[in-house]
Amino acid sequence: MTIPLDSAAKLLGLLASGELTARQATQASLDRIAATDPEVGAFTFVNTEAALAAADSIDQRRRDGQPLGVLAGVPIAVKDVLCTTDMPTTCSSRMLENHMSPYDATVVARLRAADAVIVGKTNMDEFAMGASTETSAFGKTTNPWNPSLTPGGSSGGAAACVAAGDVPLSLGSDTGGSIRQPAAFCGITGLKPTYGRVSRYGLIAFASSLDQVGPMAFDAVDCATLLNAIAGSDASDSTSLPVETPDFTAGLDRIEGELRIGIVKHHLEAEGLDPEVRQAVDDAIEVFRDAGAKIVEVELPHSDYWVPTYYVIAPSEASSNLSRYDGAHYGHRSPVAASDAGDRGPLVATYCRSRGEAFGAEVKRRIMIGMYALSAGYGDKYYVKALQVRRLIRQDFDSAFQNVDLLLGPVTPTPPFAMGEKIDDPLQMYLCDLFTVGANLAGIPALSMPGGLTSNNLPIGIQLQAPPLQEAKLLQAAAAFQRATDWHTKRPL
Amino acid sequence: MLSVDQPYEIVIGLEVHVQLRTTTKLFCRCATQFGAPPNTNVCPVCLGMPGALPVINEHAVQLALQTGLALGSTIPPMTKWDRKQYFYPDLPKGYQISQFDLPICDGGHLTIADPADESQTRTIRLIRAHLEEDAGKSMHDEANGRADSRIDLNRCGTPLLEIVSQPDMRSAAEAKAFLTELKLLLTYLDVSDCEMQEGSLRVDANVNLKIEKAGDTIATPIVEIKNMNSFRAVERAIAHEAQRQYHEWEETGLTIEDRTKRTFGWDDAAERTVPQREKEEAADYRYLPDPDLLPICLSTETVEATRAALAEFPAVARQRLQADYEIKAYDADVIVNQGRGVVEYFEAVAKGSGDARRASSWIQQDVLRTMKEQGVGIGDFAVSADTLAELLGQVSAGKLDNARARDVFQHLLEKGGSVAEAIKALGIESVDAGEIESLCQELLDANPQVVEDVRGGKMQAIGSLIGQAKKKNPNVNPKQFREICLQLIESAG
Ligand SMILES: [Zn+2]
Numbered sequence A: 001m002t003i004p005l006d007s008a009a010k011l012l013g014l015l016a017s018g019e020l021t022a023r024q025a026t027q028a029s030l031d032r033i034a035a036t037d038p039e040v041g042a043f044t045f046v047n048t049e050a051a052l053a054a055a056d057s058i059d060q061r062r063r064d065g066q067p068l069g070v071l072a073g074v075p076i077a078v079k080d081v082l083c084t085t086d087m088p089t090t091c092s093s094r095m096l097e098n099h100m101s102p103y104d105a106t107v108v109a110r111l112r113a114a115d116a117v118i119v120g121k122t123n124m125d126e127f128a129m130g131a132s133t134e135t136s137a138f139g140k141t142t143n144p145w146n147p148s149l150t151p152g153g154s155s156g157g158a159a160a161c162v163a164a165g166d167v168p169l170s171l172g173s174d175t176g177g178s179i180r181q182p183a184a185f186c187g188i189t190g191l192k193p194t195y196g197r198v199s200r201y202g203l204i205a206f207a208s209s210l211d212q213v214g215p216m217a218f219d220a221v222d223c224a225t226l227l228n229a230i231a232g233s234d235a236s237d238s239t240s241l242p243v244e245t246p247d248f249t250a251g252l253d254r255i256e257g258e259l260r261i262g263i264v265k266h267h268l269e270a271e272g273l274d275p276e277v278r279q280a281v282d283d284a285i286e287v288f289r290d291a292g293a294k295i296v297e298v299e300l301p302h303s304d305y306w307v308p309t310y311y312v313i314a315p316s317e318a319s320s321n322l323s324r325y326d327g328a329h330y331g332h333r334s335p336v337a338a339s340d341a342g343d344r345g346p347l348v349a350t351y352c353r354s355r356g357e358a359f360g361a362e363v364k365r366r367i368m369i370g371m372y373a374l375s376a377g378y379g380d381k382y383y384v385k386a387l388q389v390r391r392l393i394r395q396d397f398d399s400a401f402q403n404v405d406l407l408l409g410p411v412t413p414t415p416p417f418a419m420g421e422k423i424d425d426p427l428q429m430y431l432c433d434l435f436t437v438g439a440n441l442a443g444i445p446a447l448s449m450p451g452g453l454t455s456n457n458l459p460i461g462i463q464l465q466a467p468p469l470q471e472a473k474l475l476q477a478a479a480a481f482q483r484a485t486d487w488h489t490k491r492p493l
Numbered sequence B: 001m002l003s004v005d006q007p008y009e010i011v012i013g014l015e016v017h018v019q020l021r022t023t024t025k026l027f028c029r030c031a032t033q034f035g036a037p038p039n040t041n042v043c044p045v046c047l048g049m050p051g052a053l054p055v056i057n058e059h060a061v062q063l064a065l066q067t068g069l070a071l072g073s074t075i076p077p078m079t080k081w082d083r084k085q086y087f088y089p090d091l092p093k094g095y096q097i098s099q100f101d102l103p104i105c106d107g108g109h110l111t112i113a114d115p116a117d118e119s120q121t122r123t124i125r126l127i128r129a130h131l132e133e134d135a136g137k138s139m140h141d142e143a144n145g146r147a148d149s150r151i152d153l154n155r156c157g158t159p160l161l162e163i164v165s166q167p168d169m170r171s172a173a174e175a176k177a178f179l180t181e182l183k184l185l186l187t188y189l190d191v192s193d194c195e196m197q198e199g200s201l202r203v204d205a206n207v208n209l210k211i212e213k214a215g216d217t218i219a220t221p222i223v224e225i226k227n228m229n230s231f232r233a234v235e236r237a238i239a240h241e242a243q244r245q246y247h248e249w250e251e252t253g254l255t256i257e258d259r260t261k262r263t264f265g266w267d268d269a270a271e272r273t274v275p276q277r278e279k280e281e282a283a284d285y286r287y288l289p290d291p292d293l294l295p296i297c298l299s300t301e302t303v304e305a306t307r308a309a310l311a312e313f314p315a316v317a318r319q320r321l322q323a324d325y326e327i328k329a330y331d332a333d334v335i336v337n338q339g340r341g342v343v344e345y346f347e348a349v350a351k352g353s354g355d356a357r358r359a360s361s362w363i364q365q366d367v368l369r370t371m372k373e374q375g376v377g378i379g380d381f382a383v384s385a386d387t388l389a390e391l392l393g394q395v396s397a398g399k400l401d402n403a404r405a406r407d408v409f410q411h412l413l414e415k416g417g418s419v420a421e422a423i424k425a426l427g428i429e430s431v432d433a434g435e436i437e438s439l440c441q442e443l444l445d446a447n448p449q450v451v452e453d454v455r456g457g458k459m460q461a462i463g464s465l466i467g468q469a470k471k472k473n474p475n476v477n478p479k480q481f482r483e484i485c486l487q488l489i490e491s492a493g
Helices: A008-017 A022-040 A048-063 A106-113 A156-163 A180-186 A220-230 A275-290 A303-324 A335-339 A342-358 A361-374 A380-403 A426-433 A437-442 A471-484 B058-070 B172-189 B231-252 B300-308 B314-325 B329-337 B340-353 B356-374 B385-396 B402-415 B419-425 B433-446 B448-455 B459-472 B478-492
Strands: A043-046 A075-079 A117-122 A169-174 A189-192 A212-217 A260-264 A294-298 A406-410 A446-453 A459-465 B008-019 B082-085 B095-098 B109-113 B121-133 B137-141 B148-152 B159-165 B201-213 B216-219 B223-228 B262-267 B272-277
Touching (some): A022 A043, A022 A048, A022 A075, A043 A156, A048 A117, A075 A156, A106 A117, A117 A156, A156 A169, A156 A180, A156 A212, A169 A220, A180 A459, A189 A471, A220 A446, A260 A380, A275 A406, A275 A471, A303 A361, A303 B082, A406 A471, A459 A471, B058 B121, B058 B159, B109 B172, B172 B329, B223 B272, B231 B262, B329 B340, B329 B356, B356 B402, B448 B459, B448 B478, B459 B478
Parallel strands (some): A260 A406, B223 B262
Antiparallel strands (some): A043 A117, A169 A212, A189 A212, A446 A459, B082 B095, B109 B121
16 A cells, blocks of 8 residues: 555554554655655654654554554654754754754654654754755755755755655744745645744754744644644743643634635735746635635735844844854864964864854854844844834734734745755845744744645745634634645645 | 041942852752752753753742842832853853843842941942852863863852942941841841852952042042952952052052953952953943743732741841840840841740840850850750750749859750759759858858958958858859848848
8 A cells, every 4th residue: 555644644544543553654754765865855864763663662552552642653754953862953053963962852752742753853954044954064955846946944854855755744943934935845834833832942942032843744734733742831931822722623624704814915016026926826815715705905014124123133042042052061162172272272262163163154144143233332223123123013913913814925935946046145045034034023823835836836835824823723724725726735746 | 438548438339149049940940959069950951951941940039039128129010031141161051041121129228337336327229139040160170280171060050149239338347247237138038048158149349449639539440359258358358459459550540431340359368359351341241131031020919928928137136136125236236146046046045034134145155155166056056945044044033143054054065954954963952041041150250351341341352252152062152142141240240
């Protein structure tokens, strides 16, 4: 039989009925990785032995009639920004090459508790900084739709492995669009939950007030199943929200009540929005209109400030979060510093050399922007000002959601772009986040789903955004869209 | 305080770091216990491991609140956490979680006895008190020509309250008086054990001089003397620094406008302050509100409930002991300055014996002297308050004289047991009046010169007979003996 690595729901059915064992599913996943990954390069580490052992244990417990978790036997990959005790956690950086975390991230512990089989860690932009997975220190990931294209970033590996059919599910992290943009580029469904809905404990921080872990899968139903497993408050994360976790898979077969969908005209007329992307958004609007939704135009008056605000706040927090990588306690320590400290003395030489050697260009760039924005005399001008604008951005969303249930629009200004196309032009790269960073600044949930193909047969993503804690609404709408369309079933050739 | 000897006034502001008495650290559940083997009381959070997140220890906030209320601080309804960023090997995150612009305690004051005139008081104003985490400890092993540096991170994350005074102190003696009173208050409140040799109370002093010259007042550049861990060191360092600054000014003529604040250390062995590093410009800590922690909001109810439950302050205890027990201000001071344990002991003895003044004098002399000799605190003192109360009660009732009572006290110290047992063991029996009378008569007959002297008005002549009486019967009460002798002489006259 063919093992359906594209659908967690189907896989769970076969596992539950006994038609398939967890070992068979896991082995199929490992075999698929072996076949695809030499070209795709989605994985930084594949945990063959541990995954098979976990699968065997699940099979044994199933045979013994013991209770099993909600993802029992489903292979899953996690972005290498999440701490794991049994695999290195590198953030795709030389700084943490071979770093073994002494603890599991809360979401990883929840995956284990749900009896998911973690097959490996996925490639990413270094410390999650980038929109193409080209800044990884351990090699690029290619887009399974076309190896000359990037898979997007920073969760490029997590998106590519799902698109390549290696695993039905993966976990990514989203600071400014890092789940949604690669999901769009790879033709899968990805959800950035409400800030605080999912624990950040064990998620290696890029920008703490923006980071959020979220599910990536072929469709909305699988995203909901994965979100069920990872969501919920966590005593180890002070910013996790003390709210009940609903069953996100319940009611996905219908939309409750009249759905009012907001369109931001300003975004659809944005300079640089690719016509094919624009067309896909228009088509998606029609799909929802046909399904009975009411389409309403709304304003987000401060959306021109999203990218500048984001590129002050995110690097500021990043410069602070990355201070701990100083060559003293763990991670890369320059071997040169001790023997040839120069005028600066061994301590300062250790800091400078270790950081100089192990951080890539993009990470250094953002650390410098952040240090500058926070430095004496500039803090008020940049950082404090950015926080003020951030409040206005949040108010924009609050006002918009007075009149609509969801916002619909593009995920990215363009379809997937070529390797090397933007890597030397940081400003072009930063503009990839044009439509996605608003949700991070406002802390609201947002989802990317396949909404079309370009004339070159490349995926185009559609973004849905919802008020805080309305993930269920997002998933319902996405599931309805996926019943009405077949874009999510398209596969790379 | 200008004089020929000291042609300047010293201006002193203190920063006192107090380790709060919590069992666990400020942001994790590791023990704060002192003296554990290096790097054993640590976890991913206090080690600053990638992905780990802080969670506030509510008890530390409560202790800080108690301290602030006792110091008359204003407690703002909202206080937040900030990152103070600098690189140092004993600071694993590359930043210290502290409070920058919104500390938990605002303002306040502490009233001390004026060391220049004990009958007067001085009020030292406080700027603020804020919570922060402690850093680790670097140990440099330069033995055998090596330059090994080892880092112990056990202390990382230990809760500190930094109490910052206004530059209101004008002498080293005032600084010492401030610290003594502050330490007493903190131990009364039980918010810190203030063990200076364990680093639970550390002091930085900001010192400069005001020099009168040709009708002008010149201020010398400020020097911060760091990390002193004994009151003696503080006193001597300030005194030394004042002289050093005066000489420096005589040589260079530099004033506060010419030079930014410098950091000095105190070399105890050499008894001098030594420059640590030149701060060419104010350090740029690039403060950032910590996005991993929520602000603390203290309700009026919480603040008022804490205020109502506060322990008695030393200043209040001094007044109360004078009023309730009719003891002198000096005596109340001595007792209160010994700490809350001695106050409680005194009150129990005063009430139990019914003789507060005798209790006060015994405690100040016999009890405190013995405690000092034995190096024990009142909690470990061998004679309980009830036992001492019983003993003093017998003295007041005339059943024992002071000398015999001291014998009993000594016996109780050495052997323990009850007062009755001690009296029995020492062979003390009460002597009946008839027996004393015949002894008096016997000695008066044998010493006619004494009788002459007494008749001539030299009452103290009887003193020479007391020793003889004691030899014949050690249980004779000298006071009783004297009275009976006088009666006999009078009646014979
Ligand atoms: Zn800890």
